[in-house]
Amino acid sequence: MQPLVQIRNLSVVFDTEDGPLMAVDDLSVELRRGEVLGLVGESGCGKSVTALALMRLLPRPPARILSGAILFEGADLLDLPVAQLRSLRGRRLSMIFQEPMNALSPLHKVGDQLAETLILHDPKISGAEARNRAREWLVRVGMPDPELRLDDYPHQLSGGMRQRVMIAMALMLHPDVVIADEPTTALDVTVQAQILDLLRAMRERDTAVLFITHDLGVVWEMCDRVAVMYAARIVEQAQRTALFDRPRHPYTRGLLRSVVSLANRDATLTTIEGQVPSALHYPPGCRFAPRCPFAQPRCIESIPPLESAGEERLVACWRWRELPR
Numbered sequence: 001m002q003p004l005v006q007i008r009n010l011s012v013v014f015d016t017e018d019g020p021l022m023a024v025d026d027l028s029v030e031l032r033r034g035e036v037l038g039l040v041g042e043s044g045c046g047k048s049v050t051a052l053a054l055m056r057l058l059p060r061p062p063a064r065i066l067s068g069a070i071l072f073e074g075a076d077l078l079d080l081p082v083a084q085l086r087s088l089r090g091r092r093l094s095m096i097f098q099e100p101m102n103a104l105s106p107l108h109k110v111g112d113q114l115a116e117t118l119i120l121h122d123p124k125i126s127g128a129e130a131r132n133r134a135r136e137w138l139v140r141v142g143m144p145d146p147e148l149r150l151d152d153y154p155h156q157l158s159g160g161m162r163q164r165v166m167i168a169m170a171l172m173l174h175p176d177v178v179i180a181d182e183p184t185t186a187l188d189v190t191v192q193a194q195i196l197d198l199l200r201a202m203r204e205r206d207t208a209v210l211f212i213t214h215d216l217g218v219v220w221e222m223c224d225r226v227a228v229m230y231a232a233r234i235v236e237q238a239q240r241t242a243l244f245d246r247p248r249h250p251y252t253r254g255l256l257r258s259v260v261s262l263a264n265r266d267a268t269l270t271t272i273e274g275q276v277p278s279a280l281h282y283p284p285g286c287r288f289a290p291r292c293p294f295a296q297p298r299c300i301e302s303i304p305p306l307e308s309a310g311e312e313r314l315v316a317c318w319r320w321r322e323l324p325r
């Protein structure tokens with residue numbers, strides 16, 4: 001089946017005072033109907049920039065798309081006219097941001113904003129009906145006292161409540177693609193579980209979810225497939241169980257080890273030593289090599305291509321075949 005979204009060879013730089021910063025480097029990934037694709041990796045590796053590129057919400061400048069295409073139903077989102085793009089956003093493509101105020105207007109009551117979203121896309125529904133549906137959505141996202149909250153302005157709500165309003169707004173039109181960028185970071189555990197259930201329910205309606213997180217526990221609960229990003233590139237991609245059972249890339253192995261030791265309350269917490277290199281000065285060769293326990297001289301010479309490593313698996317490591325399983 002044709003994937004719903006195909007990102008092909010996307011490269012994004014930011015022109016900064018310190019020079020060009022490589023935020024996303026030759027990234028290709030596809031999103032299929034009814035799946036949750038996890039995008040994971042440490043902070044700064046290009047997850048949010050990828051999401052913003054897909055929504056065409058990157059500030060340009062300073063962002064510059066060096067190359068690539070983002071195909072949605074055959075059209076390249078990167079050169080779609082703005083009018084067409086507007087009609088896709090919300091109804092077909094929607095995004096849950098890390099920071100809810102990116103999506104909410106400070107000037108309007110929560111209930112009006114939600115109702116407006118519904119009416120804009122379905123002018124036939126009445127104001128009363130729209131308000132009812134807005135209230136129903138607040139219930140679904142676990143908002144306390146939803147009737148009262150409809151008449152609040154965003155600034156009157158806590159951060160977690162604002163997050164819930166934004167999630168309601170992103171999901172209420174049943175979009176084909178939902179991008180969720182660390183959607184539950186600001187929420188307590190109970191509400192988090194409720195939101196994850198909602199996103200899972202979206203999948204049953206054939207919505208594709210791009211789920212961005214650094215929390216591998218959540219990936220395990222939510223995702224069908226996982227793409228692991230490191231320093232602006234995808235280093236491994238696989239079905240969820242295959243990735244967790246048999247990680248191939250040393251970076252994936254490192255990420256998983258830190259989760260396992262957290263779960264075991266291990267006295268010695270294993271984290272990956274060292275730091276993500278600066279996107280202003282990526283080292284030649286494999287960008288993980290400076291932190292990789294398996295690195296050899298060839299690893300610092302040239303970038304390993306993302307290649308097929310079995311069914312539904314891609315890995316970018318010169319040594320994946322030789323490494324201990």
Ligand SMILES: Nc1ncnc2c1ncn2[C@@H]1O[C@H](COP(=O)(O)OP(=O)(O)O)[C@@H](O)[C@H]1O
Nearest residue numbers: 014023042043044045046047048049050062279
């Ligand atoms: N507006 C911006 N201007 C300059 N650099 C940016 C901007 N937004 C993001 N970046 C840089 O792009 C890189 C990727 O960022 P991001 O996609 O936000 O990472 P992640 O979401 O994986 O934590 C980082 O080095 C970040 O500092």
Ligand SMILES: [Mg+2]
Nearest residue numbers: 047048049181
């Ligand atoms: Mg981010």
